[in-house]
Amino acid sequence: MREVAVIGAGMHRYGVMADKSLVEMGTVAVARALEDANLSWEDIETVYCGTAQGGFANGHQICNAMGLTGLGITNVENASASGSAAFREAVLAVASGAHEIALAMGVDKFPPQPPKTTPRKPAQGPVLWFAELTRNHMAEHGTTIDQLAQVSVKSHYNASLNPYAHFQEAVTLQEVHEARMVADPLTVMHCCPRGSGAAAVVVCSKEVAAQYSEKVNPLVTASVLKSTLPGGDPSTDLTRFTAQIAYEKAGIKSQDLDLIELHDAFTIEEIMFLESLGLCERGQGGKLVEAGVTALDGEYPINSSGGLISVGHPIGPTGVGQIAEILWQMRRECGQRQVVKPVKTAMAHMVGAGGVSIVHLFKAE
């Protein structure tokens, strides 16, 4: 299995984007990724497009708009982890030797069609479920609403420094507490928004990476996708299971991680996944957040991008955008939201409905 490096990334801002088409967002992200990697469109041999909010041949539409070059395109769907799954296929395409240079993109347009005349009910299912998870965690482990709200405060602060984020304004604990209640105890500021956007990253074999980029080109040291688990919770336990395999593949411990971009569709997830990923004992995640351990200047910075809660969650792009953030953090190109400690080892983590956890580990050479 050949070693694979990430050599460039590009994003289109996440958000409502009512006036932007899928193709417009996608081509902007791809063009920026090519520029970042010092490549031209003709250099890309194969493309994987993560997309999950509907539409047909989304990757093909974008590639056709970029220009007809004889490359191959495959669309990949894995719920919220669609972009992560697209990245994984791009890595396998290079690792196998089938291709030298591959591009993974994620793109989604929400809503894909104009709204129907019959008004939609809000999708309450996930919110009610996560509200219950939150109440249970509070009751069992003494996690406080301040600790939960602190996830949102940190997330919004990081996103306020990220030009691609859906939300770009810092908020206070009080503002999180006083926002519109969605499902007790979760106000709207505990929940990620839905939206549109695009992200793209370029991967190539380690051998040729230096030809294109003289910058830090992180190596992919583990790419683990797990979708079902015999027993256990399909989110936290599946994440624990997936991460453990990834740590073994990469030969690292959770404590080695300098940055984690993780799936925080709701504030409780950052706290629970801190535990599942092995950064603290079960039930202790809230205390880590409260102590500032997950902030940009903390010991284990989490979601320097802003995370799903504030950078946004356009679904297809989300997992690809995480990897863009890791690349730029490793290259120390993140300006005011730069993680303070050197970022040598990092993780991108997503989960998705239907059952999926994807963990990618990266090492800066």
Next chain:
Amino acid sequence: MREVAVIGAGMHRYGVMADKSLVEMGTVAVARALEDANLSWEDIETVYCGTAQGGFANGHQICNAMGLTGLGITNVENASASGSAAFREAVLAVASGAHEIALAMGVDKFPPQPPKTTPRKPAQGPVLWFAELTRNHMAEHGTTIDQLAQVSVKSHYNASLNPYAHFQEAVTLQEVHEARMVADPLTVMHCCPRGSGAAAVVVCSKEVAAQYSEKVNPLVTASVLKSTLPGGDPSTDLTRFTAQIAYEKAGIKSQDLDLIELHDAFTIEEIMFLESLGLCERGQGGKLVEAGVTALDGEYPINSSGGLISVGHPIGPTGVGQIAEILWQMRRECGQRQVVKPVKTAMAHMVGAGGVSIVHLFKAE
């Protein structure tokens, strides 16, 4: 790049299947593929599911019903070639060394939702386009309506011997001519049906194949996906381009092929693709069909399964079902529809809307 072998396949019959769920069809196909490969569900490390007619987490639904084992699942969409694309990812997963044993499935349920109350217009676009292609081929090359109808007669005959086919009755030239006219000169018997169904194949590294199966385990000698072409027709010229690369990778000539399963959504496609794949000069495809060259006892048997016109085209499964047919033909397990000549070298070919051509080549060891 490790060599990859196909060691088992299973299908659920294609057809209207109004009373069968997606999960029911998918689990039947997967269970049969496992039995064919002498494997249990726990042996499968990763799954790719080709699906294109809608639905959410289709592969996950089927795998969850099969049992929670800790495997990974990714859904793949590439229009009509979705199943072929899923197979390609399974091959790359093994070729890269990331996995030893992978399963590619295709599944689709048509219509995915109950019909709306407003009546649908028939999807005339593709039919009109292929009717025009047909008229042009007839005018330019002297291709006759009898030659075109012969594709359908041969297709229905082969499918009449295939227990998984949508249509299982042989038809005569006269019946093809006298069927309901859809778009001049194409009667409905020149066109593939839409439908539902499922297909699955198991791949593993060449090294371990013999551990599981003492039968012929075809090697994948080329897996080429091309989605755009600078100039040229996105179907026939893209196929020519893709096939040429595949021939070079496998070190063969078109004349070496003992069996081709190709995309014949309309009769004209078998004739045009015979030309694009290099089995005859441009414009001469009709004469090959008329001479019986593409029949089960011909020099270049095409679509021994029945092809899209008669085995059916449930979209997600179609490309996977082609590979099942090639496996069973190479193993000489096809009973009355067994190709007469030994099948040592074979091709599976699909094209898809949005721009895609996928060619897989196989060699019986």
